[in-house]
Amino acid sequence: MILYVKHNEIDKERWDTSVTRALNTRIYAYSWYLDIISPGWDALVEGDYKSIFPLTHHQKGGVPYLFQPFFAQQLGLFSDTIITHEKMEEFIHAIPPTFRFVEIQLNSMNIVTGEEGKIPSRINHELDLGSSYSELISKYAQNTRRNLKKAQNAGLEVRQTVTSNELVSLFRENFGKQEGKLKDCHYSMMQQVIEEGMKQGKGVLCGSFTSTGELDAAAFFILDQARAYYLFAASSSGARENGAMFLLIDNFVKNHANKSLILDFEGGNDPNLGRFYKSFGAKEVYYPRLIINRLPGIIQPLQRLWREIRR
Numbered sequence: 001m002i003l004y005v006k007h008n009e010i011d012k013e014r015w016d017t018s019v020t021r022a023l024n025t026r027i028y029a030y031s032w033y034l035d036i037i038s039p040g041w042d043a044l045v046e047g048d049y050k051s052i053f054p055l056t057h058h059q060k061g062g063v064p065y066l067f068q069p070f071f072a073q074q075l076g077l078f079s080d081t082i083i084t085h086e087k088m089e090e091f092i093h094a095i096p097p098t099f100r101f102v103e104i105q106l107n108s109m110n111i112v113t114g115e116e117g118k119i120p121s122r123i124n125h126e127l128d129l130g131s132s133y134s135e136l137i138s139k140y141a142q143n144t145r146r147n148l149k150k151a152q153n154a155g156l157e158v159r160q161t162v163t164s165n166e167l168v169s170l171f172r173e174n175f176g177k178q179e180g181k182l183k184d185c186h187y188s189m190m191q192q193v194i195e196e197g198m199k200q201g202k203g204v205l206c207g208s209f210t211s212t213g214e215l216d217a218a219a220f221f222i223l224d225q226a227r228a229y230y231l232f233a234a235s236s237s238g239a240r241e242n243g244a245m246f247l248l249i250d251n252f253v254k255n256h257a258n259k260s261l262i263l264d265f266e267g268g269n270d271p272n273l274g275r276f277y278k279s280f281g282a283k284e285v286y287y288p289r290l291i292i293n294r295l296p297g298i299i300q301p302l303q304r305l306w307r308e309i310r311r
Contacts, residue, residue: 001046002051002091004044004094010045011049016031018049018051019078021080022052022080023079023080024078024109025078026074026107027223028073028075032196033072033196034072037193038054038056043055044091044094050080051077051078053077056068064100065100065102065103066095066101066102067103068103070189071193071231073264074287075107076290077091077107083109083110085112088111100295101294101295102290102294103289103290105287105288105290107287110288112288118292119290120289120291122286122289123267123268123286124265124266124267124285124287125267125278125284125285126264126285127263127282129228130259133253133258136281139280139281140280144246144279144280150243151242154242155210156209156216157209158209158248159206159209160205162218163205164191164195164205167205168187168190170236174235175234176234197220197222202222202224203220203222205218206218206219206252207219215236216236216239217233217239217245219233219252220232223261226261227264228252228256229264229266230249233245233248250280253280
């Protein structure tokens, strides 16, 4: 039986054990991570936490809805057994009807069809690190090799002395100003994730420094038992000319080669980002986005409404 469990009734110890044992585990599904990015989250739970489905919710204008939080690419159903299409249907149908609108991203092992709602697919890029560094680097694109040479010639050095504040500030002062989607609360969330990840020994926070000691690129990777996630990164304008970000990713690949680990680049729908990830030998992996509209028909069009109620 699938039960809807309110946040204060969730047994977080059992929950986290279930996430760890899941065949499709993702760092985003751990209770501590969800507590940061979606405080008050609820859940669907089957049996003794054998299968679990976080419900990240919010409310605006009196309308309760499910949304995909920032910094969590894939959630959905997690289980220690193979997830069938029938099991996915059961869980999706168990989402309480009080959530009048749903737009969430499931994970790559959640097989769904359009019967449950609108199911557009999204692209992720993943690199299997289970080979030697020499084999991994042999699959780098020529452009990546050129940029690594640039970084070497520029005298860049990778150090793990960067703070969460330095990384977030570097992002805000560069890409953040152009992108404009992240608010102060989101930057605070990311700093909390970084600091908690480092505290738990799951994080790698590194930066590329110039020969004069200036930080020109930084990245935070977070690891679970199966994956390393390229979670948050930033670079200055100069770093785009000297190959600093290529150097940071290559350094991580070098340090984690020959491990049973997937480097999850967390994206790829943007063609430019997709090319960047593929230049390290990453492969495309698809995951679904679930959209269910239970709102009155007079509230249309859907896209305009979603822009109004989204956080």
